[in-house]
Amino acid sequence: MTIHSSESQDSRTSSNFLRDIIAEDVCTKKYGDAVIQTRFPPEPNGYLHVGHAKAICINFILADEFGGKTNLRFDDTNPEKEEQEYVDSIQRDVRWLGFEWERLCYASDYFGQLYEWALQLIRAGKAYVDDLSAEEIRQHRGTLTEPGKESPFRNRAIAENLDLFQRMKAGEFPDGSRVLRAKIDMASPNLNMRDPVMYRILHATHHRTGDEWCIYPMYDYAHGQSDSVERVTHSMCSLEFADHQPLYRWFIENLGIFPSQQIEFDRLSVTYTLLSKRKLLQLVQEKRVSGWDDPRMPTLSGMRRRGFTPEALRAFVLTAGVSRTNGIVDIEMLEHFQRDDLNRRARRAMAVLRPLKLVIDNYPEGQQEFVEVANNPEDPTAGTRQVPFSREIYIEQDDFREVPPPKYYRLSPGKEVRLRNAYFITAQSVIKDATGSIVEVHCTYDPASRGGNSPDGRKVKSTIHWVSTAHAISAEIRLYDKLFSTPDPGDVPEGGSFLDNLNPASLEILADAKLEPSLAEAQAGDQFQFERVGYFCVDPDSSEIRKVFNRTLPLKDSWAKIEKKAGA
RNA sequence: UGGGCGAUCGUCUAAUGGUAGGACAGUGCCCUUUGGAGGCACUUGUCUAGGUUCGAAUCCUAGUCGCCCAGCCA
Numbered sequence: 001m002t003i004h005s006s007e008s009q010d011s012r013t014s015s016n017f018l019r020d021i022i023a024e025d026v027c028t029k030k031y032g033d034a035v036i037q038t039r040f041p042p043e044p045n046g047y048l049h050v051g052h053a054k055a056i057c058i059n060f061i062l063a064d065e066f067g068g069k070t071n072l073r074f075d076d077t078n079p080e081k082e083e084q085e086y087v088d089s090i091q092r093d094v095r096w097l098g099f100e101w102e103r104l105c106y107a108s109d110y111f112g113q114l115y116e117w118a119l120q121l122i123r124a125g126k127a128y129v130d131d132l133s134a135e136e137i138r139q140h141r142g143t144l145t146e147p148g149k150e151s152p153f154r155n156r157a158i159a160e161n162l163d164l165f166q167r168m169k170a171g172e173f174p175d176g177s178r179v180l181r182a183k184i185d186m187a188s189p190n191l192n193m194r195d196p197v198m199y200r201i202l203h204a205t206h207h208r209t210g211d212e213w214c215i216y217p218m219y220d221y222a223h224g225q226s227d228s229v230e231r232v233t234h235s236m237c238s239l240e241f242a243d244h245q246p247l248y249r250w251f252i253e254n255l256g257i258f259p260s261q262q263i264e265f266d267r268l269s270v271t272y273t274l275l276s277k278r279k280l281l282q283l284v285q286e287k288r289v290s291g292w293d294d295p296r297m298p299t300l301s302g303m304r305r306r307g308f309t310p311e312a313l314r315a316f317v318l319t320a321g322v323s324r325t326n327g328i329v330d331i332e333m334l335e336h337f338q339r340d341d342l343n344r345r346a347r348r349a350m351a352v353l354r355p356l357k358l359v360i361d362n363y364p365e366g367q368q369e370f371v372e373v374a375n376n377p378e379d380p381t382a383g384t385r386q387v388p389f390s391r392e393i394y395i396e397q398d399d400f401r402e403v404p405p406p407k408y409y410r411l412s413p414g415k416e417v418r419l420r421n422a423y424f425i426t427a428q429s430v431i432k433d434a435t436g437s438i439v440e441v442h443c444t445y446d447p448a449s450r451g452g453n454s455p456d457g458r459k460v461k462s463t464i465h466w467v468s469t470a471h472a473i474s475a476e477i478r479l480y481d482k483l484f485s486t487p488d489p490g491d492v493p494e495g496g497s498f499l500d501n502l503n504p505a506s507l508e509i510l511a512d513a514k515l516e517p518s519l520a521e522a523q524a525g526d527q528f529q530f531e532r533v534g535y536f537c538v539d540p541d542s543s544e545i546r547k548v549f550n551r552t553l554p555l556k557d558s559w560a561k562i563e564k565k566a567g568a
Numbered sequence: 569u570g571g572g573c574g575a576u577c578g579u580c581u582a583a584u585g586g587u588a589g590g591a592c593a594g595u596g597c598c599c600u601u602u603g604g605a606g607g608c609a610c611u612u613g614u615c616u617a618g619g620u621u622c623g624a625a626u627c628c629u630a631g632u633c634g635c636c637c638a639g640c641c642a
Contacts, residue, residue, distance in 0.1 A: 015582065043642050078641060134640050141638055145570045148638090179640055189571040191638050200640035219642045243572055243637050264573085271579085277642095319591060321581045323574090326635050330579045333592045343605060378605070409603070418601060452601045463601050532602045559603045 016322045018058065021263060022066055022234055030233075036068025037232045040094065040101075041223070043075045044086035044207070047292040047299040048093040050334075051275040054268040054317045058236060060099040061318070069102035071230055076108050077222045079206035087207070089292070093300040098310045103230070107222045108208050110229055114217050115169065117225060117255050118180060118198060122161045126254055127198060128154055129164040130181050137179070140186070141194050147187035148194045154183065168201055171214045175201050182221075184250065192247045196220055224248040227260035235262045239324060268320065269328040271487040273298045279490070279498055288502065289483070295539075295550050296483040296506050306480060307527055307537035307552030312341040328488065335553055342527060342535045342552065347375050347382060350420065350465040351515045351530040351549075353477055355394035357469065358441045360425060363391040368470070371451070373421045387516055388471040389422050394514045396533075399464040400441055402430060407562050409461035411441070418463040420531065424449040465531050472514040475547040478539065479508040515547070522547060529555070 022036060038059040042052065063070045072094060076082050094101070121127040130153045132140065142148030156164075165180055167173065180199040188194055198221040203214045224247075227235045235248075242264045252259055269275065275298060283289050283297070292299050295306035303313070316337040320329045350373075368390040376382035395411070404412040411417050416426040423445045431440040448455050452463070483489075485503040492498055522528070527537045534554035541548045 015584090020584085041642095045642080075642065081641075137640075138638075143570085143638060147570095176640065191571085194638085197640055202640080216640095218640075223642085239573070240636055241642090245572095266574095319580085321591095323581070325574055325580090327580060330592060333580070336592060339604090348602080377602080407603095420601065460601090462603070465602075529602085529604085532604065534604095555602075555604050557603075562603080 017324070018062060018234075018236060018263060018265060018322060019065070022062060025233070026066055034231065034233065036063050036066040036234065037071070037230065038063040038068065038234055038236065039071040039073045039105075039227065039230060039232050041073045041075045041107075041226075041237075042090050043078070043081070044083065044090060045078070045081040046086060046277040046281055047089050047297075047301055049275050049277075049280065049298045049300060050270060050273070050303065050313065050317075051268045051298075052093075053097060053300065053313050054320070054322070055236070055238070056094060056097055056099060057314055057317045058265065058322060060101075062234075062236075068233075070099070071103045071105050071232075072101035073105040073226060073230070074107065075219070075223065075226075076106050076206070076208065077217050077219060079202065079204040079216065082207055084207050089301060093304075096300065096304060096310055097313065105226070105230060106208060107217075107226050108206060110222070110226050111209060111213055111217070113229065114222060114225055115215075117257075118165065118217075118221075119162065121182065121198075121254060122165060122180075123158060124254070125158060125183070127180055127182050128156050128161050129168065130154070130179050130195075131177070134176060137197070141191065142186070144191070150186050151181075151195070154195070165199075168199070168215050169213075171203070173201055175203055177201060180215075182247075182250070184247075190243055190246055192220065192244050193250070196247060220244055220247050221251065224251050224260060224262070225255070225257065227262075228252055228255075228258040231258050232260045235260050237262060237264055238267045239264045239326070264324065265322045266324055266326060268317070269326075270298070270334060271328055271331045272482045272484050272489065273331060274484065274489050274498060276490065286499075288499065295478070295480050298483075305539065306550055307342075307535060308338055309341050309527075312338040315341070331482070338553055339535070339556070342529060344378055345376075346527050346529040346535055348373075348377070348531050349516055349519055349528045350387065350467055351475075351477075351513060351519070351528075351533065351536070352394040352396050352465065352467050352472075353479075353510055353513045353530075353533060354397040355467075355512070355514045356397045356400060356441065357439065358393050358395050358400075358425075358443060358466070360391050360393070360443050360445045361428065362444045365391055367391065368468070371421045385518055387421070387518070388468045389419075390468045390470050392469040393419070393466040394469055394472060395441070395464055395466050400427070400438070402438060405563070406566060408559075410464055411443075416446075416458075416460050418449075418452050418460045419445075420463050420465045421452055422450070422466070423447070423452070424454055424458070424460060465533075467514045467516050469514070471517045473517055473520050473547070475513050475515050475519070475549055477510040477513045477536070477549050477551065479510065479551045481506050481508075513549075519547065527552070 040056050040059045060070045130151050132151050140149045179197045181195045184193045186194045199215045202216050245262050248262045293301035293305045316334045370386035372384050373387050400411045411427050413427050425443040425445045427443050429442045430438045433439050483506050484501045486501045489498050489501040522538045524538050524540045535552040536549040539548040539550045
């Protein structure tokens, strides 16, 4: 497994109850000398999202801490919802997160064994074939407060059950006509124990086993036994399966097989984010987003395309922690870890998103020069590069105000600022178009301030970025914001839909940003900090002649805060 | 209204009968050739009521509130 030692160290600094349980089991030799074994068991019916990242990290990192192993197992017991596309994407995403599994498994690997075990339970008088319809089974189940009623088929002879079940497998009966049920207790206060269905008839083609089977095991019958086959010692799953634990144990005990144990923990929730597979699928199918990897999606593939990094995701998930409470983590925490990671690693570049032309009147026409710029001030080993400078440059529209508001330190008439790594300039005049908008700012520069410092020790209050007009490359910039505009988008009033909470401004496209020429070399996936603006990465939609950049996150903007406060 | 699980700063999470700590967010100051980054400081919390104890976030009792469960989904 590929995790950095510093990370597992970090995760160790703070305790969590899962680690405590494993440590206790190791200490008491609950599983003898057997190795700690975990598994990450997604159903291949959708793409992995940031919530899965938590389950992945927990399973892989915890096992690793105890010298154990982790399998990737596809819980593929429902052929109607599962596809190879999802199997492929899940493997890609787990690897991208930085983990390598011990074994790649499928619940469908165990269909034969599961069938044999079902026969064993029938022979023991602990399972029976029920002819009731789905509707009748539902009615017999009782309610939360009333016990269920036994099916009239519950006490069928063992030989008849055996015969019927074998014929179910042989394909003699249509879908829905019969099921195999465990014979437990129709009066149990736990609905999962009221003779749960073990097998249903489904004449569907499975993405791996094809038409080999027409009966498929239910989750409850397949999961624990799959764990047991793989000798999983700690089967960690989310809280909603807590009610299934007695059934998980019932099957294992009545089969007399390896005693895997289920432990539940809380799912990850993040503000302004939806992690329901059903709803994410709906966003894709209704084309509310461009696909599973739309950079606004909370899927791992979407976040990867957006520019999120596995290092940041792991640090976030580990720091958010694990417990048994239903909380919702502030998305700012995720963003913090992403900025923290990129701040350390991302190369800096100058890019003007919304260009305003600026002319330096006393800079010789036709002259050009190169200024030396650090690739990453946080990392001297990243080196420097030469950036062309000339008489006409682009600056950000936001960096000039004809009438500066209070505390505005950037360019305005008569004010002097620093052009990053270049010269001090002072704004002298503006040129406006017919509608009165400023189309050009004219300045003078101080030739003695080359590099960004004046020999007389004169200070300026701000530094702005720039790109030489003659050398700039044009690019498309996609500014992504939160997909939803409310902290809990799934929380919808009566009659409403989560779609009502979609943020209409989640994507803004800037068709003609001006970038420093070095960015022409950037390749898909490359990540940058555009100084003073934010973190960006090259989108795969880019071509040789035209780059497309995705904004991962903006930089923290304290001016925006000042402005907002003044406005309020 | 049956069963299960849970409740600690605004948010997430530690403290396992012995100083309520960390992270994010927020606030202020310092520093700064990114209004970035960084540094320093500060604010805010044990659901309620009883009880046990020298001592309770932790144990007990009773409440309150929240989440999950009635698929031939997982």
